[in-house]
Amino acid sequence: MTLGQSLFLLALLVAAGAFFSIAEIAMAASRRLRLRQLAEQGDGRAERVMRVQEQPGHYFTVIQIGVNALGVLGGIVGEGLLSPYFTPFFALWMSEAAAGTAGFLAAFLLVTSLFILGSDLAPKRVSMAVPEKVAVRIIGPMLFLMTVLKPVVWLYAKLTDLLMALFKLPQQRDETITSDDILALTEAGALSGALERREQQVIENVFELDTRTVPSSMTAREHIAYFLIDDPDEVIRARIAKEPYAAYPVCEKDIDHVIGYVEARDLFQRVLNGRPIHLRDNDLVRKALVLPDRLTLAEVLDQFRLVGQDFAIIVNEYSLVVGLITLNDVMSTVMGGLVHDRDDDMIVRRDENSWLIDGITPIQDVQRVLEIDTLLHEDEYETLAGFLMVMLRRVPRRTDSVTWGGYKFEVMDVDSYRIDQVLVTRFTPPAEGEAAEAGRPPAAPADARQA
Structure with a gap:
């Protein structure tokens, strides 16, 4: 050759x-x-x-x-x-x-x-x-x-x-696609520019519907505007003018005895037609869907689809009303900041290292804004206020604080045991020795620490 x-x-x-x-x-x-x-x-x-x-x-x-x-x-x-x-x-x-x-x-x-x-x-x-x-x-x-x-x-x-x-080695390739795989793809798409960051957040929010429970998106009890069945016409008109909503629960005696709900458009039709508003009219008050507060948002969507409604009263295990939720609330959770930045109302950034946050802000929103991956006992609370209560093991008072993951959470305002505002400040995490001591929940002191 x-x-x-x-x-x-x-x-x-x-x-x-x-x-x-x-x-x-x-x-x-x-x-x-x-x-x-x-x-x-x-x-x-x-x-x-x-x-x-x-x-x-x-x-x-x-x-x-x-x-x-x-x-x-x-x-x-x-x-x-x-x-x-x-x-x-x-x-x-x-x-x-x-x-x-x-x-x-x-x-x-x-x-x-x-x-x-x-x-x-x-x-x-x-x-x-x-x-x-x-x-x-x-x-x-x-x-x-x-x-x-x-x-x-x-x-x-x-x-x-x-x-x-x-x-006994595996012989077939596993082609199962999990939610983690999809989220990883969307994250890669956002990093490459194929997806906008807010669009990627919407996809993540959709998958969170199976894990986020009703309290993270509902209107809390203290913020519910409702009517009593015997409220006169002038009271109803005044309340609509002061608190304009799409629907209002109708109750007997108090909020824990809900008999239905009325839609604002039905009330407006009566007003425009010059007719008085009487809530005892059978054609005005609709039957309300009542759901337990342990349901996930995905389960709420299923209930809305089954009964053909978009309004539900939320009760706890003692049959007490704790809030209400609408289809718009669920969709706002999914859309996040794509059409309206919900965090703007409840999370206000003061400077590069501090935020002023409402106590009823869903804890998932807090984690997303602060970029905190995990918290202690995450299955025990839904809001920032709940996180502070679990960490302190008591009802927080003004100036109480908790440190976790490089952030200090300080209670700024409390109204009748309700945490109105929390100041969150980023700082350098403490050393390991301090972190080990911080794991014990405080008895009386106002500071609970965790690195």
Whole structure:
């Protein structure tokens, strides 16, 4: 074999090795979601790639046969091609035996380097960059090789299955897509600029509907504007003018005895028609949906859909009214700051390191604004006020404070046991010794510390 033929054969072996390296990484790195999109766009090759991904054993067997066979052939050809040229060169400085060994080692290192660079590193880097595009291009030749080498592939596949079963190793790829996978994709999309940050937040809020309970979005009891069944016309008109809402609960004696609700548009029609408002009219007061306060927002949406309403009274385990929630409240939670920044009403940033926050602010909103990942006993409260109560183990008083995760939460105003405002200040977390001591809830002191 001439030098030119040997070089051509070596280059051919390197190129064949590059093909198998590209095929291996492309199949392993291809995202099923992207392949499905290509298939829906009419690319039949993507369908074949997805079918191979479901049972990839024979595919990777062909790759390993090719890679190992090419490696052996490359070593034989490279050593026979290059050693005769390196040995005379080393013979100028050393004995004939030593020069032969040095020539063999030099030829081995050069051929190995060619295969590492040309058949492994460079092709795999290209394939990792655009795996789906590469996969649909090489699937045809790979399926052909799988057919040609079917007997050998079958033998190795059976032996591999035997080893996998012997060591109880997983044999199928898990294609299950979880909510964490989707959120990770949206986060990557936001970082790359494909998604706006607020759009990504909306997607996160949708997934939070299964974990956020009603109190995080409802109108609390003390803020409910309601009518008594016997309220006269002038009282109803005055309350509507003072507290304009879309709907109002109608109660017997007090707020804990809700008999229904009335919509503002029905009241406006009566006013425009010059008719007096009497809440005992059967066609005015609608039956109210009553829900427990332990439901998640996703469950609330299901209840709204089942009964065809968008208004519900929320009660606790003692059948006392704790709030009300509407479809608009749930949707505002989902939309977040996309159409209206709800945090502006309840979370006010004073400067770079301090915020003034309303006590009834949902704790998830506080965590998002302050970028706090976890809090203690997160399942025991829904609001910032609840967090402070759990940490202090008592009803907070003015100037009480709690430190956690590099922030100090100081109660600024309390109205009849209700925490109105909390000043949150960012600071450098304390040392480990101080953090260990802070884990104990205080008995009487006003400061509960936790690093």
